[in-house]
Amino acid sequence: MAADKKDFNYVVDRFADIEVLRYKVPDFENLSLKQKLLIYHLTEAALAGRDILWDQNGKYNLAIRDLIENVYSNYSGDKDSTEYKALEKYMKQIWFANGIHHHYSMDKFTPDFSREFLEKQISLLPASSRNKVTDTLLEVIFNPAVMPKKVNQAEGQDLILTSATNIYDGVTQQEVEAYYAAIKDTTDMTPVSYGLNTRKIKVDGKVVEQPYKIGGLYTEAIERIVKELKAASQYAENAAQKAYIDKLVEYYTTGDLKAFDEYSILWCEDTASQVDFINGFIESYDDPLGMTGSWESIVNFKNEEASSRTEVLSTNAQWFEDHSPVDPRFRKDKVKGVSAKVITAAILAGDAYPATPIGINLPNANWIRAAHGSKSVTLENITQAYDEASHGDGFNEEFVIDEPTRQLMNNYLFITDNLHTDLHECLGHGSGRLLPGVDQDALKAHGSTLEEARADLFALYYLADPKLIELGLLDNPEAYKAEYYKYILNGLMTQLMRIEPGKDVEEAHMRNRKLISEWAYEHGKADKVIEYVKQNGKTYIKINDYGKLRSLFGQLLGEIQRIKSEGDYEAGRDLVERYAVKVDKDIHNEVLARYSHLSIAPYKGFVNPVYTLVLETDGKSGVADVTVSYSEDYIPQMMRYSKEYSTLPR
Incomplete structure (x- = not known):
């Protein structure tokens, strides 16, 4: 059970222009065990998608995250040094932004540590922890002219070529706009959300969409999401909720945007369930053309x-x-x-x-x-x-x-x-x-x-x-x-x-x-x-x-x-x-x-609470309860997420 206000420490960490807070989950303990298990599996499905957003935000983000975390974890020098503290700040910044660009300004972070410092620390890493494209990563991190802006909105420029977001590759704004103008049916009164779940690339001189689905892009992460959604479906509060969870699984399996529309209709029409969630490619603010959804999830109850x-x-x-x-x-x-x-x-x-x-x-x-x-x-x-x-x-x-x-x-x-x-x-x-x-x-x-x-x-x-x-x-x-x-x-x-x-x-x-x-x-x-x-x-x-x-x-x-x-x-x-x-x-x-x-x-942003399954004392009868705790701090949470929810190949 959450502490009283006067005992609850909302502020977890402060660095650069960021303050990290905790939030309470009041009344979780009053939910039924079935509802708690539904939330537990939905939270696991949520955390399983972490790598997807990192990769959408930039093609080198996951490799850079691994590199910085490895250097930080293996560092054996003076931890009071200016460069070490700058490394820690940079790591916290890219965690908060889910990549190397600021989550609001979209500008690339400028490290306060030197390239020489990072190169030396990389040389001290175990061979298994050294990234094969280190030179490329160093150039991306330190050269201000390389990938300077995640999403560029400057009038008069090619918004795709000048944006570092990884939802386009090798295509121009004019080509993408022409592609969608050609395939959209303007007489269709129930159009799908074109481009919502795809990366746009060029193959043999033509724009091609690569869908995010099982067997397609991000399959490793989506398979894990689907596994947890299927587990959650067993604890659905009613038939309507089970129907839209199962439809979401179908959408993730096929990548079919008509299935996503069917899921959306089932989801918005279910007003009886107390537990609810979103999970998928939803808001398009990080697409310079406002079409492709960034992956996100929120699990909640009324x-x-x-x-x-x-x-x-x-x-x-x-x-x-x-x-x-x-x-x-x-x-x-x-x-x-x-x-x-x-x-x-x-x-x-x-x-x-x-x-x-x-x-x-x-x-x-x-x-x-x-x-x-x-x-x-x-x-x-x-x-x-x-x-x-x-x-x-x-x-x-x-x-x-x-x-x-x-x-x-x-x-x-x-x-x-x-x-x-x-x-x-x-x-x-x-x-x-x-x-x-x-x-x-x-x-x-x-x-x-x-x-x-x-x-x-x-x-x-x-x-x-x-x-x-x-x-x-x-x-x-x-x-x-x-x-x-x-x-x-x-x-x-x-x-x-x-x-x-x-x-x-x-x-x-x-x-x-x-x-x-x-x-x-x-x-x-x-x-x-x-x-x-x-x-x-x-x-x-x-x-x-x-x-x-x-x-x-x-x-x-x-x-x-x-x-x-x-x-x-x-x-x-x-x-x-x-x-x-x-x-x-x-x-x-x-x-x-x-x-x-x-x-x-x-x-400001947040660390998440931690949910733990409590087994029956005989060890055979299953789960007795799900508990929530608020003790995890920012660095331990991010390090744990990188260890437990790294799903995509680098």
């Missing part, structure tokens, strides 16, 4: 008490759709199958680990959402860990304009932040519709940014609606202002702490927040809706008219929904390039200087 608010939202989904400030042509006439719940995360894996989302809305296929609905979740034990770890960090005192605003945020930010996530995931992503014949990939490289902006705007607009008071989700009509202030402050200023001087904003979620905030600032300028003000030589954000700000959010939501519904690439590109990319150098420098006085890491 937080019954907290889910009451998301159930209220999903029950009223049609009201929110009908009152949306978008052109009625782009609204859904009938919202189908929106289910939402608050969950307790039990394990994080792949692209959801160590950094993780706080909300999920799936499936991503627009036609499945329209015909069968969607499933939305908020990971409240994760948001709780963030909240507990941030107490007393000095952020509000440094950046929030005045005491009344700080007090409002202290009182209401946790609930309004969670409600924003609920609205974003539960209703925002599921709202609206494409016009007939519009390709869901029409917005290309800007699709992820615009989709996140659309969902955020939907949430922001409705967070201030009296309907939330009527539904009992908020008890103060002023509460929404806490989230509005934090959002605009973050979008205009404080998220810049994550950007290196001279760099543009590139990550989709950061671009989304900047786009919304900058657009609202510019379009509210005449009425001074938002202002930059100086106090004691420091810049602050002041919101003068929250009502007009809500109106601006509604206007922008209407335009972005139009762009998505009509597939208006040029208008979408213009919005992103004008408002979401470029950074004001003076504001940026000031934000970095003010953050430097605070003990706040720009990025």
Whole structure:
């Protein structure tokens, strides 16, 4: 059983720009043994896919991880030396990013140790631990011109040739776009998610897809995933859950994207099961063209008490759709199958680990959402860990304009932040519709940014609606202002702490927040809706008219929904390039200087709990229980994962 808050040490490690936390799994001990065994095998299936994401993120990542871990494990020199400590930091960084590129900026890490130091340590390794392509690995690690960017989003460049991600090899952006334009059937109202589970290469001068499946790419890892999914299927809570687990096994076995759609429909229609999970190639943020899914998994179970608010939202989904400030042509006439719940995360894996989302809305296929609905979740034990770890960090005192605003945020930010996530995931992503014949990939490289902006705007607009008071989700009509202030402050200023001087904003979620905030600032300028003000030589954000700000959010939501519904690439590109990319150098420098006085890491992530099977005392009767513990630290966990879940050949 988890310790009380005052005894639970949330912070595990701190290095570079990263803070690693723990999260609790409250009420796990109250689940039935069958549910615990289901979770156990699903967590094993989750951890078995670790190597897949590493390889997707870069073709040399696994070999570099092995090399650095071997040097670290076999090091016998002075462990207080500057170079050894730099080696340890680099190892922690690539673990956190699942590869040699930063998980947010996408820039390649620059080691603080020398090439000579690493070469010497390699020479001291046992022969069995020396990688055969060491010279290549050293060049990748130390040459800044080699694979400098995991995902490049710079306008006017070939986004595939300038990205180091390993989902393309030997092909250009023009070739890939032409390939998919040729094979897509624009009259198909139920299209598969083209390119979701493949690497694109060139064979005999033609673009070819290599599928991720048993017998194909990543077969060694997928076979282990499937083995654990089959074990989990035996403990399914009901026939519906067993059906979608078995369908997922079929998809992994065949690589057939129609099977994935069938799985997605079965999954989103199962709303009765308490235990749930995602496992597969899902979100496409790390594809410069926004098509191929990065491998990830989250295992969870329903937080019954907290889910009451998301159930209220999903029950009223049609009201929110009908009152949306978008052109009625782009609204859904009938919202189908929106289910939402608050969950307790039990394990994080792949692209959801160590950094993780706080909300999920799936499936991503627009036609499945329209015909069968969607499933939305908020990971409240994760948001709780963030909240507990941030107490007393000095952020509000440094950046929030005045005491009344700080007090409002202290009182209401946790609930309004969670409600924003609920609205974003539960209703925002599921709202609206494409016009007939519009390709869901029409917005290309800007699709992820615009989709996140659309969902955020939907949430922001409705967070201030009296309907939330009527539904009992908020008890103060002023509460929404806490989230509005934090959002605009973050979008205009404080998220810049994550950007290196001279760099543009590139990550989709950061671009989304900047786009919304900058657009609202510019379009509210005449009425001074938002202002930059100086106090004691420091810049602050002041919101003068929250009502007009809500109106601006509604206007922008209407335009972005139009762009998505009509597939208006040029208008979408213009919005992103004008408002979401470029950074004001003076504001940026000031934000970095003010953050430097605070003990706040720009990025946070997690170590997982450890699940252990407890056998019956006679040793023959099977499993008596599954226990959860929180004692494993960052380095031991990563080293154990590398030992126990290394599945792919190097």
